[in-house]
Amino acid sequence: MVKIYIDPGHGGTDPGATGNGLLEKNVNLNLALRLRDILLNDYQGVEVRMSRTTDVTRTLAQRTNDANSWSADYYISIHCNAFNGTTRGYEDFIHSSLSPTSVTAQRRDIMHQEITRVNGLVNRGKKSANFHVLRETNMSAILTENGFIDNAQDAALMKSSDWLHAVAKGHADGVARIFNLTPVSRVFRVIVDGVQIGAFQEPQNISNAVLQALPTAGSIVIERT
Numbered sequence: 001m002v003k004i005y006i007d008p009g010h011g012g013t014d015p016g017a018t019g020n021g022l023l024e025k026n027v028n029l030n031l032a033l034r035l036r037d038i039l040l041n042d043y044q045g046v047e048v049r050m051s052r053t054t055d056v057t058r059t060l061a062q063r064t065n066d067a068n069s070w071s072a073d074y075y076i077s078i079h080c081n082a083f084n085g086t087t088r089g090y091e092d093f094i095h096s097s098l099s100p101t102s103v104t105a106q107r108r109d110i111m112h113q114e115i116t117r118v119n120g121l122v123n124r125g126k127k128s129a130n131f132h133v134l135r136e137t138n139m140s141a142i143l144t145e146n147g148f149i150d151n152a153q154d155a156a157l158m159k160s161s162d163w164l165h166a167v168a169k170g171h172a173d174g175v176a177r178i179f180n181l182t183p184v185s186r187v188f189r190v191i192v193d194g195v196q197i198g199a200f201q202e203p204q205n206i207s208n209a210v211l212q213a214l215p216t217a218g219s220i221v222i223e224r225t
């Protein structure tokens, strides 16, 4: 099992950055919960733990201690930026002590590629910093800054569920590539009296095949491929 630790930044008494009627803590949590759901629903062999799943206060040490004691394989801290209202875009961070050829840097390259492929934001590049969550984690760690909440254009995206889904999916695609995760099959075989009559992805098609066989079948088996 690959163990992914997802850390929605801020929460509870700490709203993080604010702007355009949004609180960073809520955007971070929304993205993080979507990322968790995509990983758990779409892939096999992955476990997820989160620093918070609701609007509660967690110290930075609580977050990194929790990930360390769980022995996570990868730590993903999700944030949004703020600056002067006109600055826009996406950037991500690894710890400043790491070389560009380190495992963590190589993983970040993949995350960066997958996230910027879909997020529609200005790309501000790959950065490094001495942030607590990057320094105090025993495993590879990345911190993503998904747009500027005090910029009207970026904030408009943060209010779109399509955009939130796309950004979460970009993170999930990166994790799947890094850890070579196997997608969950969505295709089901329909077997009537021991003979496969079809394989279908759409629930309606599965249902039609079953209804057609039902009047005469001795047994109908629906089996995930």
Ligand SMILES: [Zn+2]
Pocket: 009, 010, 016, 017, 024, 079, 080
């Ligand atoms: Zn933040």
